[in-house]
Amino acid sequence: MEWETVIGLEIHVQLSTQSKIFSGSSTRFGAEPNTQASLVDLAMPGALPVFNAEALHKAVAFGLAIDAEIGKRSVFDRKNYFYPDLPKGYQITQMDHPIVGKGQVEIVLDDGSTRTIGVTRAHLEEDAGKSLHEEFEGQSGIDLNRAGTPLLEIVSEPDIRTAKEAVAYLRKIHSIITYIGISDGNMAEGSMRCDANVSVRPKGQQELGTRTEIKNINSFRFVEKAINHEVQRHIDVIEDGGSIVQETRLYDADKNETRSMRSKEFANDYRYFPEPDLLPVIIDHDYIERVAEALPELPAAKVKRFMADYGLSEYDANVLSASRAMADFYEAVVKTSGDAKIAANWCMGELTAYLNREEIEVSASPISADHLGQLIQRILDNTLSNKIAKQVFEAMTQGEGEPDAIIEARGLKQVTDSSAIEAMIDDVIAANPKQVEDYRSGKDKLFGFFVGQVMKASKGQASPAQVNDILLQKLKG
């Protein structure tokens, strides 16, 4: 039988505010345990939440970026459950009146085709603390630094049909949140986390199959693997005559399998009700307008502008604007160097190759955009050949300083003094009489040999254009 997969993703994004969603504690990652947990975060009796204006702003910015309805009146609710990393015994979230309603994003698939994935809603809530199970015999350690970090939970429609589409959608959301600067999107640090709802049904059937939820998939790579694995498990169970139990499963990346989280004695019953400690959040048209005005340029608009202003191909424009960090870097290189095309070549070529090799992000590049721009200037003004420029680039990655200093220190300046080049050419001609004779009797291909010899003699520093010109004349005899 042919099966169709139906996937919906729930993505939790930590908003990059300075302070928590309902308290004045810092949200900085990596602090000593419980040093960023205030009385509100600890759920001390009488401590009351006060909503963070910036969390609201960031949530609305996301809504606008995915063309969604914005909840002009949003309401916080309590989701009740007991777990030690949730000291209040409830999570403050939004149920019936989320801040962001229906929206959509467009994803681009490998074959270049596009699909629109619906976003059901996105709501604000608080993150829980962390439970550490390893260190203490028979006990768990609780760190509440993360408790109260603002989260935006982005819920997709069950529009996704393959694991690859799920990854493309996740990447798209990642690109949007980092572009508009509402989150650092760092999956390794848990700034972006993903749960996947997966089910299968016979192709053509309208009714959805029973779904399972895979929890806490924390890298782009694992999303694809975890979903593919879970889909195959569904199909195997059903084809063996069994049926899928609706449950939550954990993905184990080491074993590439999902396993049931110990089934709870009772079905979850979160007994949502409106949070009495917080009043409804009312925003008006003017507020939304102000957020819209402050919104930076989104990826699709940037691609168009790169093509129009810099004369880039659609492919190049897409590559360079895939992340805001690279797009900003590229534009800074263009500004310093004054040549958009060469800047694009270096950003997509040498720079990207280097970043990939070192497995670092452009934000961590040891070469600043300004220095790369200066390097390109030195190519444009004939100080460096492309080849020597790559040597300088290597030196820059080693932290040897700005391009001019490296060129000076290593004596890499391109030789453009024609008398110097002539002298080198004369030497080469004198040293290779046989080849000169062959060339003059019609072996044109030998021209490359002479260019090579001259470049070698100049340690690669002679201007190739000048070498060509002078060599041609001299070889004519």
Next chain:
Amino acid sequence: MSLDRSQVENVAQLARIQIKEDEMADTLASLSNIMSLVDQLQAVDTEGVEPLANPLDAQALLRADEVTESNHRDDYQLIAPQAEKGLYLVPKVIE
């Protein structure tokens, strides 16, 4: 509306409250009484009435996004039953 025993047990479980056998009859009766009050409220025609999120006719005041809290971990952990290496310790919980 009168509750049955299994409903009370379920609610008790959700609230992590232990109800001893000899308390069950009383609890059942009290909760059933409360539920009949709820029934009375439920009987009111609320057609076309927006559910109330808060009885105050007011809207949220927002806080500026500033860190205003400093570290008082040692003070807070004085009243914790058990804390070690900066962590609060609880009986082992694992899914």
